[in-house]
Amino acid sequence: MAAGKPSAVDERRAQFARYKQDVKARGKSFYPFAMFEDTVMSLVVVTVIVALAAVWKWTAWAPHHLGTHQGLLGPEYTAPADPGTTNFVPRPDWYFYFLFYLLRIFKWPETVFLGTVGVPTIALILLIALPFYDVRRERRLSRRPVAVVGLVLTILSMAILTWKGATASEALASEVIADVPNWISAEKLPPAAVPGAKLFAVAGCTACHTYLGTGSSNLGAPDLTTIGTRNLGIAFQIRHLQCPSCVNPGSPMPKFASLGTTRLHELAVFLEASKGKK
């Protein structure tokens, strides 16, 4: 070792020995100098926790004395667990939103296990093994471009996944009904079309059709935002809803005759009034 350039292993050992020397010679005592800052930070943490608990309680409970009321920070609790639910939309806690959205990205059956265990496992292995593949001594950020880019990409992708997970929604009756006021204002729907609009939202039409961007086009059914411009007539709309395949042979749309003529009429009025954004 006496001759020639020292190896990387020797260099890092030397650096750590220098570190020990420097700390001994120029360091400060942990107590009270560093511990003071630690204590202040811990006080901040405890205060934040208590404040969150207080805001949560007083915005969720105080207005109605109802634990399921949505306060600033969410309800105290949601409805009791119902394993037989027919309308609940499950969502995880916020810190699993990234994983939740990852699962929505892998929407091909062959790739399911990539989203569930594949990607998370690879990410975890990369994370654990970090000190074993990044073995350079360099600690200054300006000289660790790969690390900086990796960090920025990780933070960006986690932030985007979390955001997308937080705002993800499905075209289900319980969620679509909230869009009805937007439809009324965007399409200037007359009051007579409003009951039909509500029916359209809760009757599951958006499972196959889209309306002003709400709904699913997965099954290839047409967009109905401007269906009224075709002026098919209320009588035709009712007949079509009663038995789509009778009017339009080969149509895969199910029959909605059981809704009854009153409701079908409301739906038809709504569809005829839908003449696009005004």
Add this chain to the structure above:
Amino acid sequence: MSTRRRQPSRMQQAVDFPLDWLEERSGLVGGVKYFLFRKVPADTNWMQTLGSATLTAFLVQTVTGVILAMYYQPTPNDAYASIVNITDHVTLGWLVRGMHKWGASVFIILMFLHMGRVFLFGAYKYPRELNWVLGVLLLVMGMAEGFTGYLLPWDQTAYWASVVGINLNGTAPFLGPWLAQFLRGGQDIGAETLARFYSLHMLVIPGAIFALIGLHLYLVIRLGVTSPPWSKEAAGADRADEPSQLREGLTRPAARGAGESE
């Protein structure tokens, strides 16, 4: 020099005696003194308080969790009612449950921030690789606490998040279906699932976290705290004017176990 100075005061004696007694029989006082008065680099900054802040958040979780366990009932028919009782009826129950619920989020955020700090500082590099690994394991355990704790209120969000979480494990190739059934304690989520999540949440995983925190802190104390990499006076920085003999002298590794004896 007065006699008062040479003879410790009564007060001082009253403090010293039990400490000396304890030190003579356990060495604990010396240990604590070593911990408190060890040297850290002079240029440490506020970002380096995130680790101890995480520990504080975990201690909040421990204390509030222990108290919650006195009121909570881990059976499907009673769990929800006991959560309603804790949150709305038991005196200050809302505060303890609120601190536990929000402390969990704070704990997870702090773990990520602390990890980000270590990454920025390059503090996971030699000789602190093992402490990084311990930290990642702590992160995994913390997330597991979040997952198992989320089921306990037994409300709709809790139940269905756990259904998905368990089935996620179930899709792992080969052993996944077995792991999922083990977590459920049967083929369906039921009383067994809630009881075992409760046990994992308050006994198994916290035990592992305490052990890992112990090792994590031991390595922090043994290996020391890093200086910020941009610091002009960073401890251990390369010295341009260093004589080559000193360099060579330093490259020889210390004998095993002698690392602390400099």
Add this chain to the structure above:
Amino acid sequence: MNPDEMPDEPHLPSPSIWPIGFAIGIAVLLVGLIIDPLWISTIGGLIAVVFGVLWARDATSELRGKPVAIEPERRQAAPAGEDAPLQELSAERYPRSKFLEGTTLGLGAVIGGIITVPVAGFAVLPGFVGQKQHKVDLGPVSDFADGQWYIATFMLDPSEGEVSRRTTFIRNNGPLTVKGKQVPSFTIISNHCVHLGCPVQANGPSGAILGLKTLTETGKNGKVTLTPTVPAGFGCPCHGGQYDTEGNRTAGPPVRALDRYEYEIDNGRIVLLSTYSVAHVDGTGAQAKIQKYKPVGPGEHIDGIEQIFYPLNPPHH
């Protein structure tokens, strides 16, 4: 190195391959308890006993005075003149320290085994053995109108309470002629998404909006409700899985068709039995050709190349 210290050097038992076989035997035995206690457990037990005996023989060979075959102790070679007599000495008289090391390690392993085996078994096995099979009475066949879908909710086991509540989609396919006799035919689809188990919803109006009555019946299986619905298919609220009315995947991540329930008609009442998994359904209603498989968990492929990832499944009912 001072040769006098040598007998006190830590000494580990020489390497042996028998413990691996022993462990495999125990593993086979435990797996057998779940799958087939009679045969697989017996084979596992035999493997464990044989390897256990061989291991014990191996571990005690030094005690029984047999020469040890493998002894690659990593010691620095002492000067030859001093070393030779010492090795002879330790070969003819077994040192007390080695005996204590061996017994301490061995006893420790025994204690560990006594504690770990039953505890691990207690933690793991009950989830796999003795899983109950349920029968659910959904009421008279006459409650179900021909061709109409119903959302049925019921309890698998009322003694467990709400936690056993389940939901299915049921359609009366009308009478089917089997061997000249008319028998009722039903399509009964589970509402658990085969992606990750979320509660699938009917894509269509249901209940009062249809002007049809929701039937409620309280029987052996708690409150059973039958809500009429007109689904264009079924949709999952979590990750966007979509199914047609036979349960075939039409979009999104589901890996197979929706699970179904077996059923029987008992005294004119429809009784649900266990579930089964479905790869694909061709045709509809009573004429449907169902590719039926043993029940597996959500997210598991049962056909195609991906099924090799899930070769062995825990028992289900």
